[in-house]
Amino acid sequence: MSTINSVAISGNLVDNAVLRSTKNGTMVLNFTVAVTERVKGADGAFAERPSYIDCAVFGRRADALSRYLTKGTLAMVQGHLRQLTYTDRQGQRRSKVEVMVEEIDWRTRRQGDAATAA
Template sequence: MNQVTICGYLAKDFELSQSKNNTDIARNFVGISTKRIIKNGNDITEMTHTDWIPLAIFGKRALVAKEYLKKGDKFLGTGRIFTSTYEDEKGETKYSWQVIINHFEFVHKDMHKESMKETSNPPLKEAQQINEADMEMIVPDEQNNEVNVF
């Protein structure tokens, strides 16, 4: 089973693009920090490590994420890991991965409460299937530490 639940803080505002099939795609990174305490005799050092997990959200959910979720907001979502390979300009095989989010929640307490009251069917409850054709090869841009679609 390929299922991921992820909770962390958004690195930036979502960036919106479209696939070759005109499906909206919102991309971002979620930061998840882990603290470790290292004891060396009487010395105690606290270290924090942050993992940056790449996310992609498709369709109507992508538009909702772009509009309502901003840099620094807490993010809670479920999805699956998607991996791909590609060849760089030197002909070397590279590997890429990201979490394809199929459901997420508004965790931040100030998230547009009024807009959610106006509709009895919030956009997050709509079911939507993601076509494999919409998940094009996704590769990292090593200069900008971003993820690009080809």
């Protein structure tokens, strides 16, 4: 049986994207997208509950996108999920799931400009 690993999210960047280089020189752009869902409370009123989704772009696109992905940017992201396991500064083993970006569309609030990167 084959598996499906596909994700599509839309939300605003919570901070400016961070560009870095791996040990072997590959460029990586990391950013977090806030997505919300409407949740009905015990009193019957609806409220929005945010989730913060980490995303990563690799290679030449990472460098090109770093200029455009700033705090507040609306991003529509498609990709697949990847689980990372690492050791934090206190020596504790941690893991997290992030979206490996394959396609991204974005729109800045200030300029109203729209752009696409495949």
